Amino acid sequence: MTVVALPKRGFIDSLPGGPAVTQGLAWARRYPLLPGFVLLFVLVIPAIFANQIAPHDHRIGDLDLVKRPPAWIGDKIVEQTVVQKQDRRVARQGEITLSSATRRMKRGTATFLEGGGDGTVDVGDKLRVVIRQGGTWTYPLGTDKQGRDILSRLIHGSRVSLTVSVLAIALGGGLGVILGLLAAYKGGITDTLIMRLVDIKLAFPSILLALVLVAAWKPGLLTVIIVISVLLWARYARVVRGEAISIMNRDFIDRAQVAGASDWRIMARHIFPNLMNTVVVLATLEVGHVIILESTLSFLGAGIPRPTPAWGVMVADGRELIVAAWWIFFFPCVAIVLTVLSMNLMGDWLRDKLDPKLRNI
Amino acid sequence: MATAQGEVILEVNDLRTYFYTRTSVVKAVDGISFNLRQGETLGIVGESGCGKTITALSLLRLVPKPAGRIVGGEILLHGEDLLQKSEDEMRRVRGQKISMILQDPQTSLNPVFNIGNQLMESLALTHKEGRKNLFQRAVESLRDVNVAAPERRLEDFPHQMSGGMKQRVVGAIAMSLEPDIIIADEPTTALDVTIQLQYLRLLKDIQARTGLAIIFITHDFGVVARMCDRVAVMYAGHIVEHGSVRDLFNDPQHPYTQALMDSVPKLEEKVDRLYSIEGQPPLLWDLPEGCLFAPRCPHARDKCQEYPPTFDIKEGHTADCWRLDPSW
Amino acid sequence: MQRYILRRSAQGLLAIIVISMVVFALARVTGDPTQVLLPDEASEEQILQTQIEWGLDKPLHIQYFVYIKRLTRGDLGNSFKWAGVPASELIAERLPATVQLSAFALLISAAIAFPVGVLVAVKKDTGIDYAGKMVAILGQSAPSFALGLILMWVFAVQLDWFPTSGRGGLSHMVLPGVALGYYNVAALMRLTRSSMLEVLDTEYVKLARIKGVSERRVIWKHCFRNALIVPLTYFGLIGAVLITGSVVTETVFAWPGLGALVIEAILARDFTVVQAVVLLFAFTFILINILVDILYAYIDPRIRYS
Numbered sequence: 005m006t007v008v009a010l011p012k013r014g015f016i017d018s019l020p021g022g023p024a025v026t027q028g029l030a031w032a033r034r035y036p037l038l039p040g041f042v043l044l045f046v047l048v049i050p051a052i053f054a055n056q057i058a059p060h061d062h063r064i065g066d067l068d069l070v071k072r073p074p075a076w077i078g079d080k081i082v083e084q085t086v087v088q089k090q091d092r093r094v095a096r097q098g099e100i101t102l103s104s105a106t107r108r109m110k111r112g113t114a115t116f117l118e119g120g121g122d123g124t125v126d127v128g129d130k131l132r133v134v135i136r137q138g139g140t141w142t143y144p145l146g147t148d149k150q151g152r153d154i155l156s157r158l159i160h161g162s163r164v165s166l167t168v169s170v171l172a173i174a175l176g177g178g179l180g181v182i183l184g185l186l187a188a189y190k191g192g193i194t195d196t197l198i199m200r201l202v203d204i205k206l207a208f209p210s211i212l213l214a215l216v217l218v219a220a221w222k223p224g225l226l227t228v229i230i231v232i233s234v235l236l237w238a239r240y241a242r243v244v245r246g247e248a249i250s251i252m253n254r255d256f257i258d259r260a261q262v263a264g265a266s267d268w269r270i271m272a273r274h275i276f277p278n279l280m281n282t283v284v285v286l287a288t289l290e291v292g293h294v295i296i297l298e299s300t301l302s303f304l305g306a307g308i309p310r311p312t313p314a315w316g317v318m319v320a321d322g323r324e325l326i327v328a329a330w331w332i333f334f335f336p337c338v339a340i341v342l343t344v345l346s347m348n349l350m351g352d353w354l355r356d357k358l359d360p361k362l363r364n365i
Numbered sequence: 366m367a368t369a370q371g372e373v374i375l376e377v378n379d380l381r382t383y384f385y386t387r388t389s390v391v392k393a394v395d396g397i398s399f400n401l402r403q404g405e406t407l408g409i410v411g412e413s414g415c416g417k418t419i420t421a422l423s424l425l426r427l428v429p430k431p432a433g434r435i436v437g438g439e440i441l442l443h444g445e446d447l448l449q450k451s452e453d454e455m456r457r458v459r460g461q462k463i464s465m466i467l468q469d470p471q472t473s474l475n476p477v478f479n480i481g482n483q484l485m486e487s488l489a490l491t492h493k494e495g496r497k498n499l500f501q502r503a504v505e506s507l508r509d510v511n512v513a514a515p516e517r518r519l520e521d522f523p524h525q526m527s528g529g530m531k532q533r534v535v536g537a538i539a540m541s542l543e544p545d546i547i548i549a550d551e552p553t554t555a556l557d558v559t560i561q562l563q564y565l566r567l568l569k570d571i572q573a574r575t576g577l578a579i580i581f582i583t584h585d586f587g588v589v590a591r592m593c594d595r596v597a598v599m600y601a602g603h604i605v606e607h608g609s610v611r612d613l614f615n616d617p618q619h620p621y622t623q624a625l626m627d628s629v630p631k632l633e634e635k636v637d638r639l640y641s642i643e644g645q646p647p648l649l650w651d652l653p654e655g656c657l658f659a660p661r662c663p664h665a666r667d668k669c670q671e672y673p674p675t676f677d678i679k680e681g682h683t684a685d686c687w688r689l690d691p692s693w
Numbered sequence: 694m695q696r697y698i699l700r701r702s703a704q705g706l707l708a709i710i711v712i713s714m715v716v717f718a719l720a721r722v723t724g725d726p727t728q729v730l731l732p733d734e735a736s737e738e739q740i741l742q743t744q745i746e747w748g749l750d751k752p753l754h755i756q757y758f759v760y761i762k763r764l765t766r767g768d769l770g771n772s773f774k775w776a777g778v779p780a781s782e783l784i785a786e787r788l789p790a791t792v793q794l795s796a797f798a799l800l801i802s803a804a805i806a807f808p809v810g811v812l813v814a815v816k817k818d819t820g821i822d823y824a825g826k827m828v829a830i831l832g833q834s835a836p837s838f839a840l841g842l843i844l845m846w847v848f849a850v851q852l853d854w855f856p857t858s859g860r861g862g863l864s865h866m867v868l869p870g871v872a873l874g875y876y877n878v879a880a881l882m883r884l885t886r887s888s889m890l891e892v893l894d895t896e897y898v899k900l901a902r903i904k905g906v907s908e909r910r911v912i913w914k915h916c917f918r919n920a921l922i923v924p925l926t927y928f929g930l931i932g933a934v935l936i937t938g939s940v941v942t943e944t945v946f947a948w949p950g951l952g953a954l955v956i957e958a959i960l961a962r963d964f965t966v967v968q969a970v971v972l973l974f975a976f977t978f979i980l981i982n983i984l985v986d987i988l989y990a991y992i993d994p995r996i997r998y999s
Contacts, residue, residue: 204708211937212955212974216967219959220719296836300941303838304956316838323842323945326857327850334846337839345834427902431818452908460905467903473896477918486914487904538904 039346039353047343050159051166058156060143062313065151071329072147073139080136083117086129105131113137146331148321154331157313158339164302164314165343168229169294173287176233180240181283185271187241188248198241205238211300218306228307232297240286244279251278281358289351292344299340315340371403374545374578375424375463380438382416382423393419395602396438401546406572406579408593408610410586410625416602417582418468421548424580425463426455442545460487464544466552470532474523480507480534481519487541506537511567529560533567540571548580553588565592586625590614595681598622601657608682618684620662656687664688701986705979712975713764716968717757760968769972774963783954784969790860791943791950794873795935797866802874802881802931809878810885810924811912817890825886829879837938841872841945858947869946873938877931881924888923892916925985932981936974 050057084100100108105125108114119129139146145154187198217231252275265273301307302316310317315336322333378398384391394416401407409417422428423435426447440447442462447455467473475483484503485496492502500519507515510533523531532552539547549568553561565588572579581592589596589610596613598606598621606619617623656662659669668687676689687693744750748759763770769780813825832840845868849857855864892898893916901915902908939952947953951970958966 204711211940212971215940215956215959216716216719216971219962219967292834300836300838303836304941304944305960306956319838319842326842326846330846330850333842337835337843340839341831341835344836345831348830348834425903427899456905456907458905459903465900465903467896467900469896473900475897475901475915475919478915486901486906490905535900538900542905 039349042342042346043350046339046346047162047166050162054160054163058153058159060153060156062152062156062160063311065147065153067151069143069147070149070151071325071332072137072143072151073329074146074331075139075141075144077146078138079134080138081132081134084131084133086125086127086131088127100131100133102127105129105133108133145335146329148318148332149325149329154318154335157318158315158335161313161315161318161336161339162343164225164308164312165295165298165340167225168232168298169291171229172232172236172294172298173290175229176236177240177283177287177290179233180237181244181276181279183237184241184244185248185275188245188252189267189271189275195245199245202238202242206242210235210297214297214301215304215306218301223306223309225308225312228298228301231301232294235297236290236294239290240283243282243286247279247282248275251275285351285355285358288347288354292347292351295340295344295347371405371576371578373400374403374443375401376439376441377424378439378441380420380423380440381436382419382428382433383436384429384433386432392602393433394423397597397599397602397604398438399597399604399607401578401580403545403578404572404576405594406581406592408581408583408589408596409599410583410589410596411599412584415599417599418550420599421465421550421580421582424548425459425465426450427459460539460544461491461542462544463546463548464539464542465548465550466532466535466539468551469555470528470535471555473535474531476523479520479522480526484519484534484538484541487538491542502541506541507534509540509571510534510537512537529556529564532556532560532564536564536567536571540575543575544577546578546580548582550582551584554583554585568592586614598625603657603685605658605686606684608678608684612679612682616678616682618678618682618689619658619686620664620688621658622684624661656685668693698983698987701983705983708979709972709975713761713968713972714757716971717760718753764972769969770965772958772963772966774958774961774966780966780969783966784951784973787949787951787954790948791939791952794866794869794943794948794950795939797870798874798877798935798938799931800874801870802877805874806878806881807885807917807921807924810882811889811917811920813882814886814889814893814920815912822886825882829883832875832879837872837876837941838945840875841869841942844868844872845946858945860949869942869948872945873935873942876934876938880934881927881931884924884927885920889916889920892919895919925988932978936978 082098084098084105086102086105087099089099089101100114102125105114108131109125113134114131117130117132119126125131143153143155145158147153148157183198187195214231214235217234218227221227221231298307299314299316299319302314303320304316305320307316308314318336319333319340322329322331322336325332377400379396380394380398381392381396382394384393397416397420399407409420411417419428419433424440424447426435428435435448438448442458447458450458474480481500481503484506485499488499488502488506492499503519504515507518512518512530512533518526518530518534523534526534532555536552547568552568553564556564568579569592571577579592581589583589593610595609596607597604598613598619600621606613606617606622613622614626617626655670655672656665657672659665662669666687668690673685673687673690675683675685677683678689741750748756751759760770767781769784771777771779772783775783809825813822816822835843845857848854848868855867859865893912898911898915901911906915936952939950940956941952942948943950943952944956951973955967955970955974958964958970
């Protein structure tokens with residue numbers, strides 16, 4: 005008959021999935037600590053202090069240490085029998101040609117298992133061959149095909165992502181806010197024109213538009229920023245217009261008009277501040293989108309040009325070595341996914357906090 | 366209105382249905398007992414949120430999951446406890462033994478299927494026969510609820526029908542498998558007054574023809590007087606008074622029943638204003654100790670801090686109120 | 694209904710015209726196509742000759758009208774890069790591959806998203822629901838090229854279940870199909886879940902249960918069709934996602950379709966081909982949207998009769 009306060013382990017916890025999942029998810033919703041932490045350490049700090057943090061020069065590699073795996077991966081060793089075949093491609097698995105065996109012996113990446121009593125390599129000898137050397141802690145995430153440190157390149161790559169997201173969102177968001185305000189405030193033909201333009205823009209696949217635009221100009225950081233901001237404005241314009249119209253129906257706007265304030269002044273001083281939350285939430289939600297766009301363009305060769313270590317470029321570099329050296333494509337992928345994921349979680353959290361009605365856009 | 370003398374077909378003992386939220390337990394139905402005889406109509410009356418609908422859904426074991434659970438008691442249908450049945454067995458009880466008419470005809474029909482489809486779906490559960498026969502049966506069940514030109518109506522979609530027509534169709538669906546018991550959950554609240562009367566008459570006619578038992582859920586004592594043989598008054602998950610319509614109307618014992626009666630405008634009296642019960646029904650997740658009506662009761666005393674037992678007033682008339690205690 | 698379709702078609706046509714103008718303008722503003730056509734050391738005369746040959750000496754708007762006139766006769770112009778091969782021929786050659794892959798991707802996304810969406814709705818607030826949510830969030834955070842490569846690495850390189858790239862039998866289609874369809878799966882699944890939850894809570898579902906209809910039938914007959922309405926509106930967007938995706942996924946998996954073609958053309962500044970493919974994509978996209986609206990009216994009779 006009275007309220008029975010449930011003990012901590014109640015009915016919900018007895019559901020399949022158990023307390024860990026429910027508690028964990030609820031916790032992650034309430035405190036965006038983990039995503040914030042990831043963002044700070046994957047995106048912001050590396051971007052700002054790239055020169056101080058990066059352990060190696062991201063531009064110049066060590067050609068003696070190309071395609072080194074990450075530190076925790078050991079030598080890859082196989083047993084091979086020496087055979088008399090000239091072309092090493094002809095040798096079957098478990099076999100090694102005489103010439104390459106001799107070469108490896110000299111470099112010290114092969115040792116005798118059987119035979120070799122005379123110190124030279126003969127057909128029929130069994131060798132223990134290190135076909136791939138393990139990683140070292142000097143290059144924690146390994147090196148690429150030019151021997152460049154992947155970690156250092158990732159750190160410098162975060163600069164690209166951060167710069168592009170901040171500038172593109174500032175530019176595109178700014179444009180969208182202004183157009184949205186104009187559409188809402190002026191109404192009539194201005195409104196119709198702007199909103200038609202928004203419809204057409206939203207009806208067009210982003211990547212395709214971006215590709216056409218980038219190809220029309222020259223690939224580069226500035227082009228990418230401008231192109232992405234062109235992709236972003238429409239959504240801002242639509243949301244801001246809707247919000248602004250509802251704000252304008254409140255009477256303080258009428259009062260300002262009666263007081264003789266100019267149109268721009270009313271927009272800037274009276275309407276815009278009321279839109280701040282919406283704009284901030286939209287901006288956060290868009291960062292992930294921008295990072296995906298930028299890295300996709302770079303991956304396709306239509307974004308940031310080499311040798312700038314944009315994450316997308318790094319993935320493109322690693323793509324051809326996917327069989328021999330997975331770490332080259334894999335770590336940049338992880339960096340992108342982690343950043344975007346954290347940003348999305350962060351955006352969700354911020355939206356719920358500041359502007360829950362944005363939930364359905 | 367003589368008390369029906371048919372055999373007892375449904376017996377509910379100490380039924381409890383609770384809802385579990387993250388922080389508390391809501392006792393929507395907290396230990397109610399009643400029985401139902403063949404051919405009679407039992408009214409369950411109370412304000413909204415008092416647990417009437419949850420009682421009905423509990424009888425069908427359709428309490429919203431996973432929050433709601435039936436935590437205790439028994440529901441004996443022809444002597445068999447429904448709470449012990451498997452989900453499969455339960456499915457054969459629904460529609461065939463106990464059926465229900467929901468409150469809002471506007472939303473109780475599926476908008477994407479036509480009427481025939483929805484009627485024949487339930488008919489097909491017991492009648493394993495061809496489409497043609499099912500169609501005939503569907504036509505007949507629509508005719509039973511006085512739908513004109515049923516053949517054509519079967520092709521219609523719900524949004525093409527009026528509210529009253531939809532509620533007849535819902536009735537036809539509920540009745541189509543010839544259940545022993547129909548639960549009617551405020552079936553007329555969403556209808557116009559004239560249509561309401563038609564509908565109630567229809568229910569009575571069907572009952573007279575088939576001898577089914579009706580549990581009539583309502584908040585309207587006027588409807589109770591017209592429809593029911595016996596009444597159970599519910600308040601905050603409990604049945605606070607229970608008796609024949611005559612007893613309850615002539616001699617209401619629980620202050621809540623009295624208050625409800627007073628709130629019904631009487632035709633013969635000139636009323637200046639409608640009487641309403643002061644205060645709000647308690648929040649089910651924040652129930653007071655003791656008698657649940659005490660905070661709104663004009664007679665409340667210290668004794669009401671303890672929940673009263675059920676007192677017999679006379680044969681078949683009981684109430685939960687300390688005022689019936691000789692020591693009051 | 695007919696008027697509605699007509700109006701939608703008119704809107705679509707307008708959008709295509711605007712898109713054709715934008716693409717046309719971009720192609721011409723950004724430098725002389727003769728640079729692509731001729732070697733760097735070409736003489737003035739040669740350049741002039743080529744300009745006349747390709748009609749590039751006329752004012753821009755004339756060029757546009759000529760382009761449109763040809764377009765109406767089905768002439769999309771000749772490629773710069775592939776030595777004067779008509780763009781329509783290039784498209785015809787690549788189109789089947791893209792259609793095949795997109796259809797397959799659509800099929801798997803629908804085949805996965807709808808049942809799983811229903812499942813997580815029915816199992817709301819259980820471990821299955823949370824797992825589904827996590828996978829969806831994680832997937833939507835991965836750009837399609839990253840997802841494609843990771844799939845390729847795990848299932849083609851490490852496990853050797855599927856070929857890494859190229860077009861061939863069904864096994865060639867699995868990885869690119871999943872990579873292309875994945876984004877839709879996540880979004881569709883979430884939409885199906887939420888609209889399913891809404892429908893599960895309605896009175897008519899309650900009535901179906903009261904009738905004694907089996908739970909499976911309640912879910913698949915009474916709920917699913919109603920719940921489908923919202924995710925279906927999303928199918929228009931899927932067109933965009935598939936087009937966007939095909940550009941990236943075809944590049945990742947060396948799938949010889951239109952997406953890969955447009956990338957090659959863009960990188961080679963072959964604007965005839967770019968124009969042609971972009972127009973085709975835009976047209977497809979708008980067509981899908983109109984078709985979805987019609988389908989929508991079919992599923993929901995309330996729309997059909999109004």
